Amino acid sequence: MPRSTTRYPNADSLIDAARNFRRHHLGNERAAQWENERQVPLEALQLAAGHGFTGIEVPLAHGGLDLGYRAKLRLVEELSRTCMAFAFSLVNTHNVAAKIAHHGSSTQVEKYLPELLTGKRIGATALTEPGTGSDLSAIATSARRVDSGWLLNGEKAWITNATVADLLLVYAQTEPNLGARGIACFIVDARRRGFDRHSAYSLLGGHAMGVSGFRLHDYHVDDSDLLYPSGSAFKSALNSINGARTYVAAMCCGMLYTGLELALEYGSQRRTFGQLLSSRQGLNWLLADVATDYEAARALTERATVKIEAGKDAVLAAAHAKKFATRIAVTRLADCIQAMGANGLRDDIPLGRHLACAKIAHFVDGTTEIQNERIAAALHDTYRPL
Ligand SMILES: Cc1cc2nc3c(=O)[nH]c(=O)nc-3n(C[C@H](O)[C@H](O)[C@H](O)COP(=O)(O)OP(=O)(O)OC[C@H]3O[C@@H](n4cnc5c(N)ncnc54)[C@H](O)[C@@H]3O)c2cc1C
Structure with missing residues (x-):
């Protein structure tokens, strides 16, 4: 099974490969085409998998790269500089692989x-x-015990990759009286009977994520396809959410970096009233404010990453990073577009797509309000009188 064990001696070389991949196989033109044609780029996803990008946290013994969480975060940040939707789709497949590798039989x-x-x-x-959505403990998809397995019934919505995925980790309720403790997680093969896929959602943007829903009707899961039994499934979902929130923050940083890069380049070439835009204090101060927010978002993301890597409690650090990075990505990408005049709106540059994805980032892996719930619940313990 080992496949890519010697390909990257360290995370830096993985990120070099990701940068090359972004330049040669993503590119704004392709990403804009996927968006305009509402495609999930299966070929590019397979190519990315061929580079080892779906196995970053998978152990070497199982054919992965075993480069750890930070390498995954850096990879999705790098790819998001061109297309966050692609990076998000990719990391969702990666996460299924990593969960099966670490927790599967x-x-x-x-x-x-x-x-x-x-x-x-x-x-x-x-x-x-x-x-x-926000209240995961209230899911109603049911899992009923039958001979040698389970029957799943219910409907899922807003699932990344649902238009193309053939292997899904589905959370279902085995015992409604138990609430979160009754939830289990099953491996579902979309090619089997009882799985009905809905068509792709039509959204503000991010169509390369293939977001949709599906219905399960008496879908039979063998006992061997139970990934997390009730009691541990909900906990495992919560355990991985801080990592997801933090890499979403990193993706926003990746998009904003592109915004800054493009706005600076435009200002250094465009003249108005006989002077380069880059000589205008008004514009430079706007971009300086963008840069400060970018640096602050990166610092919060780094703080959360360090905690996650050390196995420490990262709930608050991840909540701060995600809330701040997603917020400033929307406002500051809009500022970068403003600094480029009408040209900032063209779809041969990625900022319109990035702006839509920055808004989408407010919802995935817990909304801004849910981050505030986490932060607010800890206010008194965190900021005690000195
Ligand atoms: C592009 C995209 C991809 C996604 N991918 C996946 C995926 O792969 N898998 C998956 O399972 N889900 C996925 N989701 C769903 C996502 O996790 C949910 O959208 C999110 O959890 C919020 O749920 P909701 O949209 O139902 O909002 P609701 O829960 O209906 O909330 C509505 C509003 O009320 C606010 N709110 C809710 N509770 C509180 C509270 N206690 N206090 C204050 N305000 C509150 C929310 O912040 C929100 O603003 C995806 C969503 C999007 C947009």
């Missing part, structure tokens, strides 16, 4: 991991439902 690892690592199968993680 040997049968699950053998059966599912190779095809996730080669990009032959696309993964998705499905918690959200038409009736509940």
Whole structure:
């Protein structure tokens, strides 16, 4: 099974490869085409998997790169400089592979991991439902015990990669009286009977994420496809959420860096009233404010990353990073567009796509308000009188 073990001696070389990949296989033109044609770029996802990008946190023994969380975060930040939607789709498959690699049985690892690592199968993680999003403990998709397995019934909504995924981690309620403790997580093969995919959602942007929903109707899961039993599934979802919030913050930093880069380049070439825009204090101060927010978002993201890497409690650090980075990505990308005049609106530059994805980032892996809930709940303990 080992496939890419010697490809990258360290995370820096992985990021060099990601930069090359971004330049040669993403590129604004392609990303704009995916957006305009509302495509999930399966070929590019497979190519990325071929570079090892779906196995960054997967152990070497299982054919992954074993480069750790920070390498994954840096990879999605780098790819988001051109297309956050692509990076988000990719990391969702990666996360399914990593969960199976670290928590799956040997049968699950053998059966599912190779095809996730080669990009032959696309993964998705499905918690959200038409009736509940922020309150995950309220999911209504049911899992009923039957001989040698479970019958799943219900509907999932707003799932990244749902239009193309063939391997999904589905969270379902085994015992409604138990609330969050009754939730279990099952590996669902979308090619089997009882799985009905909905068509792609039409959104503000981010169509390369392939967001949609699906219905399960008496879908039979064998016992061997239970990934997390009730009691541990909800905890495991919460454990991974701080990492997800922090890499979403990093993705916003990646998009904003591109905004700054493009606005500075425009200002150094464009003349108004006989002078270069880059000589105008008004514009430079605006971009200086963008740079300060960018640096602050990176610093918060770094603080959360250090805690996650050290296995420390990262709830607050991740909440601060995600709340701040997603907020400033929207306002400061708009400032970068403003600094480029009408040209900032063209779709041969990525800022319009980035702005839409920055807004989307406010919702994925917990909304801004949910980050505030976490921060507010800890205010008195965190900021005691000195
Ligand atoms: C592009 C995209 C991709 C996604 N991908 C996935 C995926 O792969 N898998 C998955 O399971 N889900 C996914 N989601 C769903 C996402 O996790 C939910 O949208 C999110 O959890 C919020 O749920 P909701 O949209 O139902 O909002 P609601 O829960 O209906 O909330 C509505 C509003 O009320 C606010 N609110 C809720 N509770 C409180 C409170 N206690 N106090 C104050 N304000 C509150 C919310 O912040 C929000 O502003 C995705 C969403 C998007 C947009």
